[in-house]
Amino acid sequence: MSQHARGQRPEDAPFTERTPRVVAARHLTRRAGRDKAGRFLVEGAQAVREALAWTGGAVHELFVTETAAARNQELLRSAAAARVRISTVTDKAAESLSETVTPQGLIAVCDEIPVGLPDALAGTPRLVAVLYGVSDPGNAGTVTRVADAAGAEAVIFAGDTVDPHNGKCVRASTGSLFHLPIVRSRDTDHVFAACRKAGLRLVAADGYAQDDLVVASAKGELAQPTAWVFGSEAHGLPDDVIAKLDTSLKVPLYGAAESLNLATAAAVCLYASARDQRN
Numbered sequence: 163m164s165q166h167a168r169g170q171r172p173e174d175a176p177f178t179e180r181t182p183r184v185v186a187a188r189h190l191t192r193r194a195g196r197d198k199a200g201r202f203l204v205e206g207a208q209a210v211r212e213a214l215a216w217t218g219g220a221v222h223e224l225f226v227t228e229t230a231a232a233r234n235q236e237l238l239r240s241a242a243a244a245r246v247r248i249s250t251v252t253d254k255a256a257e258s259l260s261e262t263v264t265p266q267g268l269i270a271v272c273d274e275i276p277v278g279l280p281d282a283l284a285g286t287p288r289l290v291a292v293l294y295g296v297s298d299p300g301n302a303g304t305v306t307r308v309a310d311a312a313g314a315e316a317v318i319f320a321g322d323t324v325d326p327h328n329g330k331c332v333r334a335s336t337g338s339l340f341h342l343p344i345v346r347s348r349d350t351d352h353v354f355a356a357c358r359k360a361g362l363r364l365v366a367a368d369g370y371a372q373d374d375l376v377v378a379s380a381k382g383e384l385a386q387p388t389a390w391v392f393g394s395e396a397h398g399l400p401d402d403v404i405a406k407l408d409t410s411l412k413v414p415l416y417g418a419a420e421s422l423n424l425a426t427a428a429a430v431c432l433y434a435s436a437r438d439q440r441n
Contacts, residue, residue, distance in 0.1 A: 176228070176250040179258040184251060187225065187271055188258055193325045196274065202327035204270040205260055207234050212337030214240050219273035223247045227256050230267030237268075246270075261329040274327055279318070279353065282343035283360040287315040288439050290362055290389040291432060292353060294403060296424065298395050299324045303334025304425040305392065310338035312432040318345045318389075320353040354406055362389040366399050366410035367431050369421055374414040375434045383409075384438035390431050395424045 177184050189195030190203045201222065204213045207230075213221050214237070224241050226248060231238060241248055251259075256267045283290070291309040296302050302324050309317050319326050326332075326344045347353050357364055363386050378384050391407055393399035404410050413422055413430045422430070 174250070176252045177225070177255050178252050179255045181251075181255065183223070183249065184225070184255050184258065187223070187269070190271065191259065191261060191329060193328070196325065196327050200274050201271055202274055202332065203259060203329055204272050204332055205262070205268065205329065206266045206333060207237055207268055209332060209335075209337045209339075210268055210270045211237055211240070212340045213270050213272050214244055214246070216272075216340040219275045221246050221270050221272050223249060223271045225249050225251045225256065225259060225269045225271075227251055227253055227267035229253075230256075234268060262333070277316075277343040277345050279345055279347060279356040282316040282318070282345045283356055283362075285315075286387070287360055287362060288387045289314040289432065289435055290316045290318065290357060291428065292318045292320050292357070292364075292389055292391045293323050294320045294350065294391055294399060295394040295397075296323050296392065298424070299328040299331035300334045301395055301424045302326065302328075303331040303336075303339075305428045306331070306335040306344065307338040308425065308429045308432055310335075310341045312429075312436040314342065314432060314436075316343040316345060318347065318353055318357075320347055321350045322348065350403070351406070357389040360387075362387045363409070364389050364391060364407040365431075366391050366404045366407045367393070367413075367427055368399060368404060368410040369412050369427075370398075371410040371412040373409075374412045375431065376414055378409075378411050379434060379438055382438075384435045385441070387439075388435050390428070390435065392424060392428050392431075 196202045224246050256265050259269045306317050
């Protein structure tokens with residue numbers, strides 16, 4: 163690795179898992195540590211690249227192993243140009259910062275940027291994804307990625323839902339976390355009220371709904387500004403939550419499968435709305 167890529171630290175030995183800055187960063191693998199510091203970790207070349215291009219916040223430090231540095235010279239040059247501190251770490255130190263079975267050896271420390279509902283829903287949003295009670299970070303991150311790809315204006319984590327800055331959630335979003343507003347709010351009623359105030363129709367994704375996407379599309383309903391509300395992987399949306407929404411729709415199943423997983427159902431729903439809103 164070049165001296166420039168290492169941030170003018172060529173004479174230093176790589177940081178170990180006991181180096182104070184690595185220890186401090188390791189606190190960010192836990193939600194309490196992230197909330198206290200207002201920072202989170204981003205792992206992997208693609209996600210780090212998106213973080214460096216992000217204009218909403220700062221990348222404070224980039225931890226990189228010698229092997230990862232050799233594979234990502236252009237990324238390191240971008241980080242150096244952005245005056246990001248680049249610190250070489252041992253493989254064991256990288257493992258201590260990673261929540262994956264096969265760490266990629268490239269971890270950035272980034273600012274969390276709290277986004278309020280009014281800012282996220284400003285203007286005239288057409289498509290928003292609301293996650294209610296979703297506990298699996300992989301699914302939550304994938305839905306964030308899908309929402310970004312479908313052109314949604316925001317993703318809202320409502321109620322008792324996984325932290326969007328959870329390491330697995332960040333990885334599953336593959337950088338989409340930096341492309342659109344991400345909101346956290348435990349007050350579900352406030353979320354629903356804010357969506358309605360923004361002109362959004364609240365639609366539950368419910369496998370037991372009477373109508374499906376095909377029927378709704380034929381009626382022109384999917385062309386309306388919509389906030390899709392998705393429930394947990396195991397139980398979906400509770401009846402009392404569905405009762406607070408404007409309608410509920412299901413994805414039609416034409417084969418023998420009993421259901422779709424959360425991320426797949428969200429992709430079908432969001433893209434159905436995105437298609438009809440653009441026709």
